[in-house]
Amino acid sequence: MSLKQYHKKRDFNKTSEPNSGKAKTSGKLQFVIQKHDATRLHYDFRLEMNGVLKSWAIPKGPSTDPKTKRLAMMVEDHPFDYKNFEGIIPKGEYGGGTVIVWDQGTYEPIEKIRGKKAQEKYLLEQLHSGSLKIILHGSKLKGEYALVKTNGMGENGWLLIKHKDDYASTTDITKKDKSVLSEKTIKQVEKTSDKVWQNGHEQVESIEISTDVKTLLKKAKKSKIPIGMKPMLATLVDEPFDDPNWIYEVKWDGYRSLGYCLKNGDVQLLSRNNKQFNEKFYPIFQILQSWKQNMVVDGEILVINDKGISNFGALQNWRSEADGELVYYVFDLIWYDGRDLTDLPLSKRQEILAEVLPQNDDRVRLSQIFKASGTEFFKAAIKMGLEGIIAKKADSLYTKNNRSKDWLKIKANKRQEVVVVGFTKNDDTPREFSSLLLGVYENGHLHYVGKVGTGFNDLAQKEMMAQFRPLITNKSPFSEIPDVNKPSRFRPNPPKTKVTWLKPELVCEVAFAEVTDDGVFRHPSFQGMRVDKKAKDVIRETEIETKAIVENDMKDNTIKPPKATGRKTLLNPKDETQVRKIKGHELxxxxxxxxxxxEDGVSKREMFNYYYQVADYILPYLKDRPMSLNRFPGGIHSKGFYQKDVREIAPDWADTFPYTTGDGEHKEYLLGNDEAALLWMASLGCIEMNPWFSRSQSPDNPDYCVIDLDPDKNTFDQVIQVAQMVKEVLDQIKIPCYAKTSGSTGMHIYIPLAAKYDYDQSQMFAKIIVNLVHQQVPEFTTLERMVANRKGKMYLDFLQNRPGATIACPYSLRPKPGATVSMPLAWDEVKPGMTMDDFTIFNAVDRIKETGDLFKGALGKGIDLTAAINKAKNVFG
Structure with missing residues (x-):
């Protein structure tokens, strides 16, 4: 069955095309150091100047000894796009070999010089004089350095010398040999990279396979891809053991999954019983589609928490990336490029897997192997809170469709898959059910193993009842009806309860303390439903006795927990209606x-996902602020309308603010206090977010003064020109200001006030500033509020500084073609050539991660308004 028919998820991390010229940066000069394995191992040191990366070569790399830091000046320049400077370089291109980005960051002259262009000019002059002093802000290189030209050595006479204060360090930082972008070494890139860096561009190329692996593959028999197979399973044993002929792995608490991949992009992601996981776990499926390789891998899909521990309950409830960090741990390779590897020993399969598995996305990972003491490894697993460990014979073959004693599992806690055969409901409960009735198969017959009444919340119960209803039956699935409500010493008088039987088709997992003599689980706790297993396959697992064979010193008892990845998206790309719990509230x-x-193909789903991703950045500009809801429920071309009073529509949990307007109207404003409020507004069709300038604690005192540049027939370059003039005026009177695009046609400039002055005072100050600017360019600016009187000129709007007035806040989307964003800017970005289309829903998240919040100063320490006005009088008369 073809898997090409899927809904392709829009990439919110879309950036500018590779090598398209200058990258958008935070306004600081960039440096890059590449580690390059060509004819010899060396380091390429690149400094950005005039929009390109000037290059030097460091033969031995930066270390603590300044004498080793000799550089040879090179003549080639590279477009500023360092993210493409990693991969395999073909022979004949820059010496060939493999290159990684060893370090990167920003740099600046030691001397205090304002402005990027001024810094570049100064640095070039210093470079030509033969001595350049700079401060590096890298991941590995930090502090003051001098780039010095020595006499008598020609082009090879450059030294990079670390400041003497740091000479006390004895650490050779070249030992930190991983890329700061991919965290890979040269060898790892050589093994796993499918990227080729050629003339500054990335191209797809097949993975380079070592001679040893090629020899191993030749030993495997030719075979078609093994569609329909079931994976090899492990046998449960009662205790860990030590044996040098066995290796150990973490027992992951997730769903076993086989990944079938073909070069043409045809991919299947299947459970152990051949149920499709393609749509359910769509991020992993999409990664496998990108591999373009012929291979079948075996692994475990899980959700990890911020401590790196897997959580089965979170996996069972996973609907989108908002529900947890989804990871696919791959531990075996079954078939590769037309070869059946199951007859190769496990150690050889893992050797091949380590070389051919693409590892350019952290959500698919090679499961770590431990050649260690099994007992010590088991203790380490318990200490970390893991489910257990897996022991495998190093020379074991892969036996498909079979549970083997060559693979053993040792659990830290007792857990078991069980069949859900019914549920009970007590007379006095409002819940959907009180407990689940459980069974397992033994010798082909279903046996009762107890009931579980803990481990599920109300939402989980509602979802489970939707699964139960089609399976309700009047007939018990047991040959003998068990007493499901018999008294015990803990509950001598159990409540009256009604039993509802189900056809035995659903499977769940429970944890328990022990099994009683009559086979019933004691103190069970529900862990989650199992969609990957068939009821008929659920048998009672009985631990087999095992003995330690050989004591062996523990070589490595450190289990490295998986890293939690960053926040992704809220909603999955398939379901038209989705319910998510945000800050404890269902939306x-x-x-x-x-x-x-x-026109841009951007859906409501993508809007919600955007606001979810930028919530941490936008909420400081919404918290405690009354909101004017500008609603576009039909999209940007529908008729929008404002709604300020939310008394009739706000949910009970929402924070609101009662306020009487100047006209005597009583309104209840929503406060943008948290993520739930943000996403609830978006669900009403609020494409943009419009908060007050003041907070509910000080409604008459704005936190900032705003100057709104509103063009008519002006070009955006003229808007930029005026913004620069506003900055120059404020610089002369020593007043800080922060710029952002409006996301529509103009720009907004904020001046921090910290709620120390009222709106009238704020408006008066804005009027002073715009008057000074207007006097300089009266030919295309105006202070006329009425559009008809502006005569096509740019309106310098100071009247926004009044109670209840709003403009789109930083990071807000705008209901405009292009899906533009009101984006904060570094002042050296405010220059001709910048356009509104530079900042959209497609690239905003990526930019914000790179720059951080450039606008936070607008909420900082407020200016001294009296001093500022007096200064303006002295400067401008």
Missing amino acids: KFTHLSKLYWP
């Missing part, structure tokens, strides 16, 4: 494929 998102920006 319903509907009609998710509806295009809000039809």
Whole structure:
């Protein structure tokens, strides 16, 4: 069955095309150091100047000894796009070999010089004089350095010398040999990279396979891809053991999954019983599609928490990346490029797997192997809170469709898959059910093993009842009806309960303390439903006795927990209606494929995902602020309307602010206090976020003064020109200011006030500033509020500084073609050539991660308004 028919998820991390010229940076000069394995191992040192990366070569690399830091000046320049400077370089291109980005960051002259262009000019002059002093802010190189030209050595006479204060360090930082981008070494890139860096561009090339692995593959028999097989299973044993002929792995608490991949992009992600996981775990499926390799891998899909521990309950409830960090741990290779590897020893399969498995996305990882003491490794697993360990014979073959004693599992806690055969409901409970009735198969017959009444919340119960209803039956699935409500010493008088039987088709997992003599689980706790297993396959697992064979010193008892990845998206790309719990409140998102920006193909789903991703950045500008809801429920081309009073529509949990307007109207404003409020507004069709300038604690005192540059028939370059003039005026009177695009046609400039002055004072100060600017360019600016009187000129709007007025806040989307964002800017970005289309829903998240919040100063220490006005009088008369 072809798997090419899937809904392709929009990439919110879209950036500018590789090598398209200058990268958008935070306004600081960049440096890059590449580690290059060509004819000899060396380091390429690149400094950005005039938008390109000037290059030197460091033969031995930076260390603590300044004498080793000789550089040879090279003549080639590279477009500033260092993220493409990693991969395999073909022979004949820059010496060939493999290259990684060893370090990267920003740099600046030691002397205090304002402005990027001024810094570049100064640095070039210093470079030509033969001595350049700089401060490096890298991941590995930090502090003051001098780049010095020595006499008598020609082009090879450059030294990079570390400041003497740091000479006390004895650490050779070249030992830190991993890339700061991919965290790979040269060897790892050589093994796993499918990227080729050629003339500054990345191209797809097949993975280079070592001679040893090629020899191993020749020993494997030719075979078609093994569609329909079931994986090899492990046998449960009662205790860990030590044996040098066995290796150990973490027992992951997830769903076993086989990944079938073909070069043409045809991919299957299947459970152990051949159920499709393609849509359920779509991020992993999409990664496998990108591999373009012929291979079948065996692994475990899990959700990890921030401590790196897997959580089966979170996996069972996983619907989108908002529900947890999804990871696929791959531990075996079954078939590769037309060869059946199952007859090769495990150690050889793992050797091949380590070389051919693509590892350029952290959500697919090679499972770590431990050649160690099994007993000590088991203790380490318990200490970390893991489910247990797996022991495997190093020379074991892969036996498909079979449970083998060559693979053993040792559990830290007692757990078992069970069949859900019914449920009970007590007379006095409002819940959907009180407990689940459980069974397992023994010798082909279903046996009762007890009931479980803990481990599920109300939402989980509702979802489970939707699964139960089609299976309700009047007939018990047991040959003898068990007493499901018999008294015990703990509950001598159990409550009256009604039993509802189900057809034995669903499977769940429970943890328990022990098994009683009559085979019933004691103190069971529900862990989650199992969609990957068939009820008929659920048999009672009985531990087999095992003995330690050989004591062996522990070589490595350190289990490295998986890293939790960053926040991704809230909603999955398939379901049209989804319910998510945000800050403890259930929010319903509907009609998710509806295009809000039809020309750009951007849907409601993508809007919700955007606001979820930028919540940490936008919420400081919404918290405690009354919101004017500008609603576009039909998308950007529908008729929008403002709603300020939310008394009739706000959910019970929402924070609101009662306020009487100047006209005597009583309104209840929503406060943008948290992520739930943000996403609830978005669910109403609030494409943009419009908070007050003041907070509910000080409604008459704004936190900032705003100057709104509103063009008419002006070009955006003229808007930029005026913004620079506003900055120059404020610089002369020593007043800080922060710029952002409006996301529409103009720009906004904020001046921090920290709620120390009222709106009238703020408006008066804004009027002073715009008057000074207008006097300089009266030919294309105006202070006329009425559009008809502006005569096509740019309006310098100071009247926004009034109670209840709002403009789109930083990081807000705008209901405009292009899906633009109101984006904070570094002042050296405010220059001709910048356009509104530079900042959209497609690249905003990526930019914000790179720059951080450039606008936070607008919420900082407020200016001294009286001093500022007096200074303006002295400077401008």
